[in-house]
Amino acid sequence: MKQKIGVYICQCGSNISDYVNVEEVAAQAEKIEGVALAKTTMFACADSTQKEIEEDIKSRQLDAIVVASCSPKLHLFTFRNVAIRAGLNPFNYVQVNVREQCSWAHSNNPKQATEKAIHLVIAGIERVKHSKALPAIKISADNAVLVVGAGVSGMRAAIELAKMGTEVVLIEKNHFVGGRVSQWNKLFITDETGQEVVARLYQEVKNHNKIKLFTGTELISKSGGVGNFDIQIQFTPRYVLTTCKPDWEKIQKAISLCPIEVDDDFNFGLTKRKAIYKNFPSELPHIPAIDIVNCNKCGECVKVCEEVDLEQQVEKLNFRVGAILLTTGADSYEPKKGEFAYQEIDNVITLQQFKRLIEISGKELLYHGKKIRNIAFIYCVGSRQQDGENKYCSRYCCTSVIHSAILVKEKYEGIFNFHFTRGVRTYGKQEILYNKAAKQGDIFLQSFEDSPTEVTSENGKTIVKINDILTANMEIEVEADLVVLVTGMVPRENTAISSLLKIPIGRDKFYNEVHPKLRPVETVIDGILIAGTCQSPKTIMESVNSALSAAAKANSLLRTGEIELEPTLAVIDKETCDWCDACAAVCPYDAIEKSEVNGKFVAQIAKANCKGCGMCLPVCPVNAIQLDGYTDVEMEGMISALVS
Amino acid sequence: MATINPGFATELKKYGALDFNKCYNCGNCTAVCSLSTGDNSFPREMIRFSVLGLEREIQKSTTPWLCYYCGECSATCPQQTDPGELMMSLRRYLTSKYDWTGLGAKLYTSKLWEFGTIAFLALVVLFLFVFFHGPMTNELTADGGVMLNTFAPWQQIEIGDLLMGGFLAFFLMSNIFNMYLKIIGSQKDLKIPFKLYFSEFWKLIVHFGTQREFSKCDTKLEQKKPALNTYWVVHWFLMSSYVIMFVMIVAFLGWFQTDNIYAWFHPQRILGYYATVGLTIGIVYFFVQRIKKSAQKSKHSHVTDWTFLVLLFLTTISGILVHVFRLNGMPQPTYYMYVFHLMALVPMLMIEVPFSKWSHLAYRPFAIYFNKIIVAAKKSK
Ligand SMILES: Cc1cc2nc3c(=O)[nH]c(=O)nc-3n(C[C@H](O)[C@H](O)[C@H](O)COP(=O)(O)OP(=O)(O)OC[C@H]3O[C@@H](n4cnc5c(N)ncnc54)[C@H](O)[C@@H]3O)c2cc1C
Numbered sequence A: 001m002k003q004k005i006g007v008y009i010c011q012c013g014s015n016i017s018d019y020v021n022v023e024e025v026a027a028q029a030e031k032i033e034g035v036a037l038a039k040t041t042m043f044a045c046a047d048s049t050q051k052e053i054e055e056d057i058k059s060r061q062l063d064a065i066v067v068a069s070c071s072p073k074l075h076l077f078t079f080r081n082v083a084i085r086a087g088l089n090p091f092n093y094v095q096v097n098v099r100e101q102c103s104w105a106h107s108n109n110p111k112q113a114t115e116k117a118i119h120l121v122i123a124g125i126e127r128v129k130h131s132k133a134l135p136a137i138k139i140s141a142d143n144a145v146l147v148v149g150a151g152v153s154g155m156r157a158a159i160e161l162a163k164m165g166t167e168v169v170l171i172e173k174n175h176f177v178g179g180r181v182s183q184w185n186k187l188f189i190t191d192e193t194g195q196e197v198v199a200r201l202y203q204e205v206k207n208h209n210k211i212k213l214f215t216g217t218e219l220i221s222k223s224g225g226v227g228n229f230d231i232q233i234q235f236t237p238r239y240v241l242t243t244c245k246p247d248w249e250k251i252q253k254a255i256s257l258c259p260i261e262v263d264d265d266f267n268f269g270l271t272k273r274k275a276i277y278k279n280f281p282s283e284l285p286h287i288p289a290i291d292i293v294n295c296n297k298c299g300e301c302v303k304v305c306e307e308v309d310l311e312q313q314v315e316k317l318n319f320r321v322g323a324i325l326l327t328t329g330a331d332s333y334e335p336k337k338g339e340f341a342y343q344e345i346d347n348v349i350t351l352q353q354f355k356r357l358i359e360i361s362g363k364e365l366l367y368h369g370k371k372i373r374n375i376a377f378i379y380c381v382g383s384r385q386q387d388g389e390n391k392y393c394s395r396y397c398c399t400s401v402i403h404s405a406i407l408v409k410e411k412y413e414g415i416f417n418f419h420f421t422r423g424v425r426t427y428g429k430q431e432i433l434y435n436k437a438a439k440q441g442d443i444f445l446q447s448f449e450d451s452p453t454e455v456t457s458e459n460g461k462t463i464v465k466i467n468d469i470l471t472a473n474m475e476i477e478v479e480a481d482l483v484v485l486v487t488g489m490v491p492r493e494n495t496a497i498s499s500l501l502k503i504p505i506g507r508d509k510f511y512n513e514v515h516p517k518l519r520p521v522e523t524v525i526d527g528i529l530i531a532g533t534c535q536s537p538k539t540i541m542e543s544v545n546s547a548l549s550a551a552a553k554a555n556s557l558l559r560t561g562e563i564e565l566e567p568t569l570a571v572i573d574k575e576t577c578d579w580c581d582a583c584a585a586v587c588p589y590d591a592i593e594k595s596e597v598n599g600k601f602v603a604q605i606a607k608a609n610c611k612g613c614g615m616c617l618p619v620c621p622v623n624a625i626q627l628d629g630y631t632d633v634e635m636e637g638m639i640s641a642l643v644s
Numbered sequence B: 001m002a003t004i005n006p007g008f009a010t011e012l013k014k015y016g017a018l019d020f021n022k023c024y025n026c027g028n029c030t031a032v033c034s035l036s037t038g039d040n041s042f043p044r045e046m047i048r049f050s051v052l053g054l055e056r057e058i059q060k061s062t063t064p065w066l067c068y069y070c071g072e073c074s075a076t077c078p079q080q081t082d083p084g085e086l087m088m089s090l091r092r093y094l095t096s097k098y099d100w101t102g103l104g105a106k107l108y109t110s111k112l113w114e115f116g117t118i119a120f121l122a123l124v125v126l127f128l129f130v131f132f133h134g135p136m137t138n139e140l141t142a143d144g145g146v147m148l149n150t151f152a153p154w155q156q157i158e159i160g161d162l163l164m165g166g167f168l169a170f171f172l173m174s175n176i177f178n179m180y181l182k183i184i185g186s187q188k189d190l191k192i193p194f195k196l197y198f199s200e201f202w203k204l205i206v207h208f209g210t211q212r213e214f215s216k217c218d219t220k221l222e223q224k225k226p227a228l229n230t231y232w233v234v235h236w237f238l239m240s241s242y243v244i245m246f247v248m249i250v251a252f253l254g255w256f257q258t259d260n261i262y263a264w265f266h267p268q269r270i271l272g273y274y275a276t277v278g279l280t281i282g283i284v285y286f287f288v289q290r291i292k293k294s295a296q297k298s299k300h301s302h303v304t305d306w307t308f309l310v311l312l313f314l315t316t317i318s319g320i321l322v323h324v325f326r327l328n329g330m331p332q333p334t335y336y337m338y339v340f341h342l343m344a345l346v347p348m349l350m351i352e353v354p355f356s357k358w359s360h361l362a363y364r365p366f367a368i369y370f371n372k373i374i375v376a377a378k379k380s381k
């Protein structure tokens, strides 16, 4: 029990004192047993006041303090630091919010605002009275990071981490690196090709001895917590020796001999590929791979390419890392059958298919043998859905489609582009492309979400119709040779890894950060970070920005080899606990383990994982769990003060 | 329902349109336009129709004629699409579409046709004179003037004049009728009470006579009141001079083309001088404007703009010289100059009046007239 409590009531200029009678609050606080002093102050957070509190703690030998001011979100750490500087344990300090909760919320009733403030302050005093000094918790940490996904985000983060001295395990599910970017040829807004960008990153990854890259690899298990994750990865072999010299002619021969043909995912089903494949000659790593799920092991390829080894085995490896960075990327939205006549009218394709189509077409732009002149682009397919699930804007697509429209016109003569938009969002520098497209004669139309563009087939012609709000809602149509659905981004199907790591998933089904503005690359699970398009739709620049920020965040967390944790953790009373599993079942952070103490099974808290969320407390049938900083005595003291 | 015609932009560019595809529909042009109103909103709507290539909508619209190219829109457009020049090119386009013969389109879009036709008509005039001219006598009248009517008797010239007048009237009137069909005839859903044709008629006269909308250019948005601006004054001076001259030579040639030398205050001379001064000032002013390119509306000149000015200039200057030579008793120069005068005058009238730039003098007031009828009919509904 604290005996010498200092209480400070802040006026916040006049923000608080205009509605809350701060003198009255101080007078009431002073009457409470154990309060040594109660003061009002103009600005509690001002340097001079902070110094004054420090002085008071020292000179009056205060053993606890309460500051009644604004939200702890704003100044909790300010006053904890005051306590530390004055030699007081920071957990013997309690902040009471009398601004947002009293003066601002009840500005119409100053009398009751004051009354509420008095109750809250007394409750704070009761809590601090029972507070314990909590020791800082430090754990050792491995300066190593697992990066999942070798797209641009993953590779860029890996390079930066390695440069800062962090060991990196970079794993990629596919046999080739680069993710989506390797599929797009020329990129907005620099017109470099995706292949060039990927090749540059890959070279840097390969050159750095701190990065271990594994392709065809996935994470299969994880235990431990921030600083010390024990992970196991598994890789499916390429079935081609890594010593293979990339002799493209030989590889091509092997590919041509392979009797298996499957839909080519890389070209989004526009073409077929063989079971032994390489999506394009300069794809990295240079060695081709065998898609073992479809391969029937006939051995045709072995005849011309002795490097093929169909006997390679699946392998597993263990690592310990301090943090995990997810850069698993996103998928393109797959329209439903009949959505803008997709899969009903033959010449309706998606943007990603269109990008591949321009790339793989020769002298003429043909689709199913028909020459393409009029192209209609329908925007926001799978994004900004009023009634559907994807409410968000996918950000990249307006620019990408406009860029593609420019490219197709540069590459082929006689093309007319028609953009059926819902308002063009080529933000920032990307506006230049919009201007260029308009200038080259592309026609932009716009409709509202409640009257979408229609695609119909009339006498074998594909007609695209819109009520164009830029032409006073006139119904306007065009006959299109090709309809391109500008599909948005959706989260990748990645349940294995997301359930393994228990990654919080947002309403939009992308991985969720702690705070979109203030902590944009961290998840609520300590040590698990996210970057790139697995978090939300992004362009390459935005993906790389977040990747670099995540790299910096991970490095700053791990570089000292030690991590300090918030000591407000669950504590198990080993006497009372009779392992029943109830707490472990509800813990969202995997922080409760079963352990044996003196021949009896009890729950044990993994300190690195526990976030002090308190989920386990109410489910314990024998009340064997206390939360430091929020113990029963503290809470009960507060409740009594509030109801009195 | 309307179908996009993406090729239209290319066609319209032949009529002088610039980079109007860049328009992003902000509407600033319409907002700053001193002449655009709630009933007749432009130019953004016309830009939109042009971008989409909705030719039917453009042809049934009167708004291109309600625009006097004040140029505020072009000066304001953030995309530099030059909406004012687009409206100008739409007027050229419409002129060629009202013309059912198709000649107008040829003259506007092909230099070969434009200059070929001028040369052809000039040669026809020359040919007629070479073979049919009267005696080129050096004898002078009692006043010491040249005997022009001996070389080119007005009775015979008048026959040509009337033939030409009939030709011009026929084509111009039939083009105006075609315009009527396109504009009013396409108003399928609108019942137009017959009496409106009469009640609105005086507006045709007023607008033809005063071109008062022109004067609203460059005025503040709130006060759509006439303001004296040089452009309007000069244009009106030029137009009235032209009309006076036209009436004198077509309807009263016997009175105008006289061998008498009247006193300077005689109406024949006063009217002649008024018209000559008006034409000269107008031509010089517009020449200078188009060369200086300082006003927005003079920044861009289509080849047909120059042709009209040059032909008008040649006609005027040769007319002045004929007058000077005749008064000063210089027979041979008078005859040659007279032939040259007609070689410029005939193509100028034959090409410009029904098929090209001059016709705006008729189309504009008619468009205003048709527009008033439509607006009134809509209101009465
Ligand atoms: C049609 C289209 C055109 C575009 N054009 C442009 C453009 O021109 N310019 C531009 O700036 N942006 C463009 N973008 C956006 C760009 O593609 C993305 O910003 C970029 O791909 C994001 O990179 P990433 O590394 O975050 O994700 P990805 O590129 O998706 O890479 C993720 C990687 O993670 C791997 N992975 C996934 N799950 C696992 C797992 N469980 N284990 C291991 N590995 C896994 C994947 O195989 C993949 O290699 C375009 C997007 C689309 C759809």
Ligand code: SF4
Pocket: A379, A380, A381, A383, A384, A392, A393, A394, A395, A396, A397, A398, A399, A422, A423, A424, A425, A486, A488
């Ligand atoms: S970027 Fe453009 S096309 Fe994509 S969802 Fe947003 S608005 Fe629609």
Ligand code: SF4
Pocket: B022, B023, B024, B025, B026, B027, B028, B029, B030, B044, B047, B076, B077, B078, B079, B080, B081, B082, B083
């Ligand atoms: S101001 Fe320019 S961009 Fe804006 S609507 Fe007019 S023409 Fe288009």
